[in-house]
Amino acid sequence: MRMWRAAIKFAYEGKNFNGSQRQPGVRTVEGEVIRGLKKIGAMDDPVTARFKVASRTDAGVSALGNLVCFDTEFSRDRILHALNAVCDDVYFIACREVAPSFSPRRAKERWYRYFLADDGIDMDLLISASRLFVGRHDFRRFCKPEGRATVKTVNNIVVTKAGGLFIIDLYAREFLRNMVRRMVAAMEKAGRGTVTVADIREALEGRDISFGLADPYGLCLMDIIYDIDFKAESTEPMKRKVGEKREEALLELFFYDSLLDIGNDDK
Structure with missing residues (x-):
């Protein structure tokens, strides 16, 4: 298999993590991404794969367009589907091959x-x-x-x-x-x-x-803007997981709206 450098846009809701940067003993965004990459066999070691994330976010902060880069031999056509299937609370939305020298931190x-x-x-x-x-x-x-x-x-x-x-x-x-x-x-x-x-x-x-x-x-x-374009893809695992989260959020919204309505009915 040919080694290539992957650049993947990904999203997450901040309340599910103790920040984005890896920390021992707590759940973080980077930790979940690395767990997923190892599980599908796309990466063994973050150091040798030159694993880098574009932007660090604090605990509670969400992202719709962060970016991760790493070297891999995994199939370009399958990687978004595979990652969305195994990762929890992180959603992978676009992928493209970039130059070996590309660094996600050097954004426009x-x-x-x-x-x-x-x-x-x-x-x-x-x-x-x-x-x-x-x-x-x-x-x-x-x-x-x-x-x-x-x-x-x-x-x-x-x-x-x-x-x-x-x-x-x-x-x-x-x-x-x-x-x-x-x-x-x-x-x-x-x-x-x-x-x-x-x-x-x-x-x-x-x-x-x-x-x-x-x-x-x-x-x-x-979002993070670069000199290169990314084309978003919606894989079936992501659609299913996001649909489930949306349903949970709507039910939660109904619950709190109902609480606010208590006592407001016309007598």
């Missing part, structure tokens, strides 16, 4: 989306705060640096409203650890009037101030 752009409940937040203040982050800034007050350079460029932030939610879309080539959640926390506080837009501007200029961390469950890595 990353797109995150945050869902924020509209409960007393001023949309104009939320948008005004978001605009401060666009462009090139030192984000050392809005991240966990971990020894990395903190000057980064945010390409765009778009705030829209749908029903009872604000949808905040954030775009950049890369984000530092906790950077999105810290920016959203600052935006939310500005929208509630507990901090000012000037406070956020001063923090970007170096003032030692923390705005906290937004809840991880509202955050989703929507």
Whole structure:
């Protein structure tokens, strides 16, 4: 069999994992992916296979478009079906062969989306705060640096409203650890009037101030953009598993909607 480098887009719901990065003794996204690759015989050892994931996500953060790369001899035509059949709570949606030198971490752009409940937040203040982050800034007050350079460029932030939610879309080539959640926390506080837009501007200029961390469950890595295209495929194992999860979610929604309706019937 011919060795080739696989690049696979995959999705997961963050509440099912203790983050994406491998950790001993806890369930993680990388751990589940590696377990699946070993089970189908696509990989024996992550080191020799040059296993790499594009973006690390915190516990509770979901993804619809993360990317994993590894060297394998497994059939290109069967790998998505096989992985979706054996993995739990991780869904593999696109695959293509890439150059041996391809690294998933070198992306053109990353797109995150945050869902924020509209409960007393001023949309104009939320948008005004978001605009401060666009462009090139030192984000050392809005991240966990971990020894990395903190000057980064945010390409765009778009705030829209749908029903009872604000949808905040954030775009950049890369984000530092906790950077999105810290920016959203600052935006939310500005929208509630507990901090000012000037406070956020001063923090970007170096003032030692923390705005906290937004809840991880509202955050989703929507996609990672490269110079190459990926064609999504929906395999039967994925359709079946996602259908079951959707049915569970609808039943759960019915339960909570019913609770909210108690006492609201016309007498």
